[in-house]
Amino acid sequence: MGFRLAITITVDPRKSLAVKRSLLTGLILTALAVVGADAPLPRTKPLEPADALKSFRILDGFQLDLLAAEPLVMDPVAAAYDEDGRLFVVEMSDYPHVDPKNDKPFAENAGDPPIGRVRLLIDRDGDGRFDEGHIFADKLSWPTGLAVWKGGLFVAATPDLWYLRDTDGDHRADERRRVFTGFRKYNVQAVMNNLQWGLDHQIYGAGSSNGGQIHPADSKQAGGVDILRKDFRFDPRSDQFEAISGGARFGNTFDDWGNRFLCDIRNPAQHVVLPARDMARNPYLPVPRALNDSADAGDAINLFRISPPNPGGNCGPGAGPRSAKRCRAANWSAPATSPRRAE
Ligand SMILES: [Ca+2]
Ligand SMILES: [Ca+2]
Numbered sequence: 001m002g003f004r005l006a007i008t009i010t011v012d013p014r015k016s017l018a019v020k021r022s023l024l025t026g027l028i029l030t031a032l033a034v035v036g037a038d039a040p041l042p043r044t045k046p047l048e049p050a051d052a053l054k055s056f057r058i059l060d061g062f063q064l065d066l067l068a069a070e071p072l073v074m075d076p077v078a079a080a081y082d083e084d085g086r087l088f089v090v091e092m093s094d095y096p097h098v099d100p101k102n103d104k105p106f107a108e109n110a111g112d113p114p115i116g117r118v119r120l121l122i123d124r125d126g127d128g129r130f131d132e133g134h135i136f137a138d139k140l141s142w143p144t145g146l147a148v149w150k151g152g153l154f155v156a157a158t159p160d161l162w163y164l165r166d167t168d169g170d171h172r173a174d175e176r177r178r179v180f181t182g183f184r185k186y187n188v189q190a191v192m193n194n195l196q197w198g199l200d201h202q203i204y205g206a207g208s209s210n211g212g213q214i215h216p217a218d219s220k221q222a223g224g225v226d227i228l229r230k231d232f233r234f235d236p237r238s239d240q241f242e243a244i245s246g247g248a249r250f251g252n253t254f255d256d257w258g259n260r261f262l263c264d265i266r267n268p269a270q271h272v273v274l275p276a277r278d279m280a281r282n283p284y285l286p287v288p289r290a291l292n293d294s295a296d297a298g299d300a301i302n303l304f305r306i307s308p309p310n311p312g313g314n315c316g317p318g319a320g321p322r323s324a325k326r327c328r329a330a331n332w333s334a335p336a337t338s339p340r341r342a343e
Contacts, residue, residue, distance in 0.1 A: 041311040057306060065128070072133035073119050078194065082148045087121040088136060090143045090155065096188045108159075109185045114141035118155060118164065120171050134171035137164050142185065144193035147203050149236050156205060158183045158191040160217065161234075178217035180234070180241060182224050184210040194252040194328070198233065198260075206252040206262065207231040207243070214241055230276065231262070245276045245290035251329035263329045267297040 047055060049069035056064055067087075078090040094115045097103040102111035118137040121130035137155070145156035152165025152175065161180040164173035183192050190209040198204050211228030215221065216239060225232070231246025246252075248270050251263035260272045274290040 041309055044308070044310050067128070068121055068130040068133065072121060072130055076119075077143075078145050080146050080148050080153065082153075085123065087130065088146055088148065088153055089119045089121060090146050091117040091119055092143055093117065094142055103188070106186060109188075112141075114139045114157070116140035116143035116157060118143065118146065118153070118173070122171075136166065136171060137162075137173045137176065142188060142191050144191055145195040145205060147195040147197060149203075154179070154195055154203060154236065156192055156195055158210075159185050159212070161192075161205075179239060180214050181217045182212045182214040183227075184212040186210040190249060192227070192232070194250060196252050196254070198254060199258045202233045202235050204233045204244075204252055204260070205231060206250055207247050208249045209247060214243075216241075231272075243276060245272050245274055245279075248291060253329045253331045255331050261294065261329055261331070262291065266301075267293055267295070268301070269293070269295040269329060270297075 046052075049066055053064060053066050058064055068089075073089050073091065075091040075093045075095070076089045077092040077095075080088050082088065094112060097109065098112040098115060102109050115138075117135055117140060120134040120136040122132040122134070123129060124131040140155065140157040140162070141159065143155055143157040147154045149163075150165075152163055152173070155162045155164055159181055160178050160183070163175070163177045163179050165175040166173050167175055185191070187210055192205055192207050192210070192212075194206040196204050207227040207230045209229060211226065213224035214227055214232065215224030225241055225243050227243045227247075229247035230243040231248075231252065232241060232243055234241045246260075246262055248262035248267065249264040251261060251270070253261050255261070262270045262272065264270070270291045271294045272290060273292050274287060276290070279285065279287050279290070
Protein backbone atom coordinates (compact mmCIF):
# COMPACT_ATOMS: atom_id res chain seq x y z
CA MET A 1 0.00 0.00 0.00
CA GLY A 2 1.41 3.39 -0.89
CA PHE A 3 1.40 6.69 0.86
CA ARG A 4 1.20 9.95 -1.00
CA LEU A 5 1.86 13.52 0.11
CA ALA A 6 0.73 16.33 -2.14
CA ILE A 7 1.85 19.92 -1.85
CA THR A 8 0.49 22.80 -3.89
CA ILE A 9 3.03 25.54 -4.39
CA THR A 10 3.13 28.52 -6.71
CA VAL A 11 6.05 30.52 -8.01
CA ASP A 12 5.70 34.32 -7.97
CA PRO A 13 7.46 35.58 -11.11
CA ARG A 14 7.05 39.22 -10.07
CA LYS A 15 9.81 38.66 -7.54
CA SER A 16 12.22 37.63 -10.26
CA LEU A 17 15.36 39.66 -10.78
CA ALA A 18 16.35 38.06 -14.05
CA VAL A 19 14.29 35.48 -15.89
CA LYS A 20 16.11 33.62 -18.61
CA ARG A 21 13.13 32.02 -20.25
CA SER A 22 9.58 33.15 -20.92
CA LEU A 23 8.23 29.72 -20.22
CA LEU A 24 8.01 28.33 -16.73
CA THR A 25 7.35 24.75 -15.89
CA GLY A 26 6.10 23.10 -12.78
CA LEU A 27 3.65 25.61 -11.25
CA ILE A 28 2.15 22.80 -9.32
CA LEU A 29 4.51 20.23 -7.95
CA THR A 30 3.65 16.92 -6.41
CA ALA A 31 6.00 15.12 -4.08
CA LEU A 32 5.50 11.40 -4.04
CA ALA A 33 6.78 8.81 -1.66
CA VAL A 34 5.79 5.19 -1.93
CA VAL A 35 6.48 2.77 0.86
CA GLY A 36 6.73 -0.97 0.68
CA ALA A 37 7.86 -1.71 -2.88
CA ASP A 38 10.92 -3.80 -3.61
CA ALA A 39 13.61 -1.37 -4.67
CA PRO A 40 17.39 -1.32 -4.79
CA LEU A 41 17.51 2.20 -3.38
CA PRO A 42 15.72 3.63 -0.35
CA ARG A 43 12.63 5.60 -1.08
CA THR A 44 12.62 9.29 -0.33
CA LYS A 45 10.58 9.82 2.81
CA PRO A 46 7.66 12.26 2.73
CA LEU A 47 8.15 15.60 4.46
CA GLU A 48 5.75 17.77 6.37
CA PRO A 49 4.53 20.60 4.12
CA ALA A 50 6.65 23.27 5.83
CA ASP A 51 9.76 21.08 5.61
CA ALA A 52 9.02 20.21 2.00
CA LEU A 53 8.92 23.91 1.15
CA LYS A 54 12.42 24.34 2.58
CA SER A 55 13.72 21.48 0.43
CA PHE A 56 13.35 23.46 -2.81
CA ARG A 57 16.19 25.56 -4.17
CA ILE A 58 14.89 28.66 -5.92
CA LEU A 59 16.92 30.56 -8.51
CA ASP A 60 16.76 34.04 -10.00
CA GLY A 61 14.91 35.68 -7.12
CA PHE A 62 11.78 33.59 -7.47
CA GLN A 63 9.72 32.95 -4.36
CA LEU A 64 7.88 29.78 -3.46
CA ASP A 65 4.81 29.97 -1.22
CA LEU A 66 2.79 27.14 0.24
CA LEU A 67 -0.87 27.87 -0.52
CA ALA A 68 -2.53 24.58 0.37
CA ALA A 69 -1.62 21.07 1.44
CA GLU A 70 -3.40 17.96 2.64
CA PRO A 71 -6.13 17.65 3.80
CA LEU A 72 -7.35 20.72 1.88
CA VAL A 73 -6.12 19.30 -1.42
CA MET A 74 -4.40 16.19 -2.75
CA ASP A 75 -3.05 14.83 -6.05
CA PRO A 76 -3.20 18.23 -7.85
CA VAL A 77 -2.37 18.28 -11.56
CA ALA A 78 -4.04 21.50 -12.78
CA ALA A 79 -5.66 24.60 -11.28
CA ALA A 80 -7.53 27.74 -12.31
CA TYR A 81 -8.75 30.84 -10.43
CA ASP A 82 -12.24 32.19 -10.93
CA GLU A 83 -13.21 35.89 -10.84
CA ASP A 84 -13.65 35.75 -7.04
CA GLY A 85 -10.14 34.47 -6.36
CA ARG A 86 -11.31 30.96 -5.60
CA LEU A 87 -9.06 28.20 -6.84
CA PHE A 88 -10.39 25.11 -8.59
CA VAL A 89 -7.94 22.21 -8.49
CA VAL A 90 -8.12 19.02 -10.51
CA GLU A 91 -7.16 16.00 -8.43
CA MET A 92 -6.05 13.06 -10.58
CA SER A 93 -6.27 10.43 -7.85
CA ASP A 94 -6.71 7.65 -10.41
CA TYR A 95 -3.21 8.17 -11.84
CA PRO A 96 -1.78 5.93 -13.19
CA HIS A 97 -4.60 3.45 -12.62
CA VAL A 98 -6.84 2.09 -9.89
CA ASP A 99 -6.18 -1.58 -10.68
CA PRO A 100 -3.07 -2.50 -12.73
CA LYS A 101 -4.98 -5.38 -14.34
CA ASN A 102 -7.08 -2.79 -16.19
CA ASP A 103 -4.00 -1.11 -17.69
CA LYS A 104 -3.42 -2.80 -21.07
CA PRO A 105 -1.52 -1.41 -24.07
CA PHE A 106 -3.62 0.08 -26.88
CA ALA A 107 -6.88 -0.81 -25.16
CA GLU A 108 -9.57 1.20 -23.43
CA ASN A 109 -9.26 1.18 -19.66
CA ALA A 110 -12.92 0.50 -19.02
CA GLY A 111 -12.43 -1.26 -15.70
CA ASP A 112 -11.13 1.47 -13.41
CA PRO A 113 -13.81 3.37 -11.49
CA PRO A 114 -13.69 7.17 -11.93
CA ILE A 115 -12.24 8.50 -8.67
CA GLY A 116 -10.80 11.87 -9.81
CA ARG A 117 -12.14 15.09 -8.29
CA VAL A 118 -12.32 18.83 -8.57
CA ARG A 119 -11.50 20.62 -5.33
CA LEU A 120 -12.63 24.17 -4.60
CA LEU A 121 -10.25 26.14 -2.36
CA ILE A 122 -11.31 29.36 -0.63
CA ASP A 123 -9.18 31.96 1.16
CA ARG A 124 -11.47 33.39 3.85
CA ASP A 125 -9.18 35.96 5.49
CA GLY A 126 -7.41 37.28 2.42
CA ASP A 127 -3.90 36.33 3.47
CA GLY A 128 -3.30 34.45 0.23
CA ARG A 129 -3.41 31.01 1.82
CA PHE A 130 -6.44 28.81 1.43
CA ASP A 131 -8.51 27.99 4.50
CA GLU A 132 -11.28 25.79 3.09
CA GLY A 133 -11.35 22.90 0.68
CA HIS A 134 -14.60 21.58 -0.79
CA ILE A 135 -15.21 18.60 -3.06
CA PHE A 136 -16.72 20.52 -5.98
CA ALA A 137 -17.15 17.39 -8.10
CA ASP A 138 -16.14 13.75 -7.85
CA LYS A 139 -16.41 10.53 -9.85
CA LEU A 140 -14.32 11.95 -12.69
CA SER A 141 -12.12 9.78 -14.90
CA TRP A 142 -8.46 10.87 -15.32
CA PRO A 143 -9.17 14.62 -14.86
CA THR A 144 -6.26 16.64 -16.29
CA GLY A 145 -7.40 20.18 -17.07
CA LEU A 146 -9.99 22.86 -16.40
CA ALA A 147 -11.09 26.28 -17.62
CA VAL A 148 -13.60 28.54 -15.83
CA TRP A 149 -16.56 29.96 -17.74
CA LYS A 150 -19.86 31.63 -16.78
CA GLY A 151 -19.86 30.69 -13.11
CA GLY A 152 -18.75 27.14 -13.75
CA LEU A 153 -15.88 25.31 -15.39
CA PHE A 154 -15.02 22.95 -18.19
CA VAL A 155 -13.12 19.88 -17.04
CA ALA A 156 -11.07 17.54 -19.22
CA ALA A 157 -11.71 14.02 -17.90
CA THR A 158 -11.00 11.34 -20.49
CA PRO A 159 -13.05 10.04 -22.25
CA ASP A 160 -15.25 13.11 -21.68
CA LEU A 161 -15.12 16.87 -21.47
CA TRP A 162 -17.58 18.20 -18.88
CA TYR A 163 -19.15 21.50 -17.89
CA LEU A 164 -19.73 21.73 -14.12
CA ARG A 165 -21.48 24.50 -12.19
CA ASP A 166 -22.74 25.13 -8.66
CA THR A 167 -26.12 26.86 -8.91
CA ASP A 168 -27.14 26.96 -5.22
CA GLY A 169 -23.96 28.10 -3.47
CA ASP A 170 -23.13 24.94 -1.53
CA HIS A 171 -19.68 24.68 -3.20
CA ARG A 172 -20.66 21.51 -5.01
CA ALA A 173 -21.53 21.24 -8.68
CA ASP A 174 -25.18 20.36 -9.20
CA GLU A 175 -25.15 21.11 -12.93
CA ARG A 176 -23.08 18.47 -14.67
CA ARG A 177 -23.20 18.45 -18.47
CA ARG A 178 -21.16 16.08 -20.61
CA VAL A 179 -20.21 18.36 -23.53
CA PHE A 180 -17.92 16.20 -25.69
CA THR A 181 -16.89 12.57 -25.61
CA GLY A 182 -14.78 10.14 -27.63
CA PHE A 183 -11.30 10.80 -26.21
CA ARG A 184 -9.53 7.45 -26.09
CA LYS A 185 -8.75 6.15 -22.62
CA TYR A 186 -5.60 4.28 -23.61
CA ASN A 187 -2.23 5.33 -22.17
CA VAL A 188 -2.62 7.46 -19.04
CA GLN A 189 0.56 9.33 -20.02
CA ALA A 190 -1.04 10.41 -23.30
CA VAL A 191 -4.51 11.65 -22.37
CA MET A 192 -5.85 15.02 -23.48
CA ASN A 193 -5.11 17.72 -20.93
CA ASN A 194 -4.37 21.33 -20.05
CA LEU A 195 -7.36 23.48 -21.06
CA GLN A 196 -6.42 27.12 -21.65
CA TRP A 197 -8.25 30.20 -22.90
CA GLY A 198 -6.98 31.61 -26.19
CA LEU A 199 -7.02 35.23 -27.35
CA ASP A 200 -9.81 34.30 -29.76
CA HIS A 201 -12.16 33.48 -26.84
CA GLN A 202 -11.94 29.78 -27.55
CA ILE A 203 -10.68 27.11 -25.17
CA TYR A 204 -7.62 25.17 -26.28
CA GLY A 205 -6.63 21.70 -25.12
CA ALA A 206 -3.57 19.50 -25.51
CA GLY A 207 -4.75 16.42 -27.41
CA SER A 208 -1.66 14.34 -26.61
CA SER A 209 -1.28 11.08 -28.55
CA ASN A 210 -4.10 8.71 -27.61
CA GLY A 211 -6.38 10.27 -30.21
CA GLY A 212 -10.09 9.64 -30.56
CA GLN A 213 -13.15 10.57 -32.58
CA ILE A 214 -14.61 13.52 -30.72
CA HIS A 215 -18.28 14.36 -30.99
CA PRO A 216 -20.95 16.15 -28.94
CA ALA A 217 -22.02 13.95 -26.06
CA ASP A 218 -25.70 14.27 -26.96
CA SER A 219 -25.10 13.30 -30.60
CA LYS A 220 -26.27 9.93 -31.82
CA GLN A 221 -24.20 10.16 -34.98
CA ALA A 222 -21.22 7.90 -35.48
CA GLY A 223 -17.75 9.29 -36.08
CA GLY A 224 -16.50 12.71 -35.07
CA VAL A 225 -13.40 14.91 -35.27
CA ASP A 226 -10.20 12.85 -35.41
CA ILE A 227 -7.59 14.30 -33.00
CA LEU A 228 -4.84 11.69 -33.35
CA ARG A 229 -1.50 13.56 -32.94
CA LYS A 230 -3.44 16.83 -32.83
CA ASP A 231 -4.57 19.36 -30.27
CA PHE A 232 -8.05 20.86 -30.20
CA ARG A 233 -10.06 23.96 -29.48
CA PHE A 234 -13.74 24.59 -28.95
CA ASP A 235 -16.03 27.58 -28.74
CA PRO A 236 -17.95 27.46 -25.44
CA ARG A 237 -20.76 29.57 -26.91
CA SER A 238 -21.50 27.22 -29.80
CA ASP A 239 -19.78 23.98 -28.71
CA GLN A 240 -18.03 23.91 -32.10
CA PHE A 241 -15.03 21.58 -31.88
CA GLU A 242 -11.94 21.66 -34.11
CA ALA A 243 -8.69 19.68 -34.36
CA ILE A 244 -5.58 21.89 -34.60
CA SER A 245 -1.84 21.42 -34.97
CA GLY A 246 -0.06 20.02 -31.93
CA GLY A 247 -0.19 16.63 -30.28
CA ALA A 248 3.05 17.12 -28.35
CA ARG A 249 1.42 15.63 -25.23
CA PHE A 250 1.44 18.48 -22.67
CA GLY A 251 2.02 22.19 -22.30
CA ASN A 252 -0.39 24.48 -24.15
CA THR A 253 0.23 28.13 -23.37
CA PHE A 254 0.26 31.42 -25.28
CA ASP A 255 2.55 34.42 -25.37
CA ASP A 256 1.27 38.00 -25.59
CA TRP A 257 0.98 37.77 -29.38
CA GLY A 258 -1.05 34.54 -29.45
CA ASN A 259 1.80 32.21 -30.34
CA ARG A 260 1.10 28.82 -28.82
CA PHE A 261 3.70 26.64 -27.12
CA LEU A 262 3.65 23.01 -26.09
CA CYS A 263 6.02 20.65 -24.33
CA ASP A 264 6.58 16.96 -23.82
CA ILE A 265 8.82 14.73 -21.76
CA ARG A 266 11.91 15.55 -23.88
CA ASN A 267 11.13 19.05 -25.17
CA PRO A 268 10.65 21.98 -22.78
CA ALA A 269 9.19 24.37 -25.37
CA GLN A 270 7.77 23.76 -28.83
CA HIS A 271 6.26 26.54 -30.95
CA VAL A 272 3.23 25.67 -33.11
CA VAL A 273 4.17 27.39 -36.37
CA LEU A 274 1.92 25.79 -39.01
CA PRO A 275 -1.86 25.82 -38.38
CA ALA A 276 -3.68 22.66 -39.47
CA ARG A 277 -6.38 24.64 -41.30
CA ASP A 278 -3.75 26.32 -43.50
CA MET A 279 -1.98 23.05 -44.28
CA ALA A 280 -5.31 21.48 -45.20
CA ARG A 281 -5.63 23.94 -48.12
CA ASN A 282 -2.98 21.95 -50.02
CA PRO A 283 -3.16 18.22 -49.28
CA TYR A 284 -0.25 17.60 -51.70
CA LEU A 285 2.21 19.72 -49.70
CA PRO A 286 4.43 17.42 -47.62
CA VAL A 287 4.81 18.97 -44.17
CA PRO A 288 7.04 16.83 -41.97
CA ARG A 289 6.38 18.82 -38.83
CA ALA A 290 4.08 21.63 -37.68
CA LEU A 291 6.13 22.31 -34.55
CA ASN A 292 9.50 23.94 -34.05
CA ASP A 293 11.71 23.31 -31.01
CA SER A 294 12.20 26.75 -29.49
CA ALA A 295 14.67 25.51 -26.90
CA ASP A 296 17.29 22.81 -26.60
CA ALA A 297 15.52 19.47 -26.76
CA GLY A 298 16.04 15.81 -26.01
CA ASP A 299 19.56 14.66 -25.35
CA ALA A 300 20.92 18.19 -25.88
CA ILE A 301 19.60 19.17 -22.45
CA ASN A 302 21.87 18.82 -19.47
CA LEU A 303 20.08 17.93 -16.29
CA PHE A 304 21.84 18.20 -12.94
CA ARG A 305 19.62 16.79 -10.24
CA ILE A 306 20.01 18.13 -6.71
CA SER A 307 17.93 15.48 -4.95
CA PRO A 308 19.42 12.12 -3.94
CA PRO A 309 18.94 9.08 -6.19
CA ASN A 310 15.46 7.66 -5.92
CA PRO A 311 14.21 4.38 -7.41
CA GLY A 312 11.80 4.68 -10.29
CA GLY A 313 10.64 7.70 -12.23
CA ASN A 314 12.22 9.51 -15.13
CA CYS A 315 14.94 10.97 -12.93
CA GLY A 316 15.88 7.70 -11.28
CA PRO A 317 19.17 5.82 -11.63
CA GLY A 318 17.75 3.92 -14.59
CA ALA A 319 17.32 7.13 -16.53
CA GLY A 320 20.11 8.98 -18.25
CA PRO A 321 21.62 12.18 -16.89
CA ARG A 322 19.68 14.20 -19.44
CA SER A 323 16.27 12.71 -18.75
CA ALA A 324 13.57 14.81 -17.19
CA LYS A 325 9.81 15.03 -17.25
CA ARG A 326 7.99 18.12 -18.49
CA CYS A 327 4.23 18.23 -18.18
CA ARG A 328 3.36 21.90 -18.03
CA ALA A 329 4.36 25.12 -19.71
CA ALA A 330 3.15 28.58 -18.75
CA ASN A 331 3.87 31.95 -20.23
CA TRP A 332 5.39 34.77 -18.29
CA SER A 333 6.62 37.97 -19.91
CA ALA A 334 9.12 40.21 -18.16
CA PRO A 335 7.93 43.78 -17.37
CA ALA A 336 8.51 46.30 -20.13
CA THR A 337 11.14 48.01 -18.00
CA SER A 338 13.12 44.80 -17.67
CA PRO A 339 16.55 45.03 -19.27
CA ARG A 340 16.03 41.58 -20.77
CA ARG A 341 12.73 42.61 -22.35
CA ALA A 342 14.44 45.65 -23.87
CA GLU A 343 17.05 43.51 -25.64
CA1 LIG B 1 -6.31 32.41 4.38
CA1 LIG C 1 -24.58 22.98 -5.55
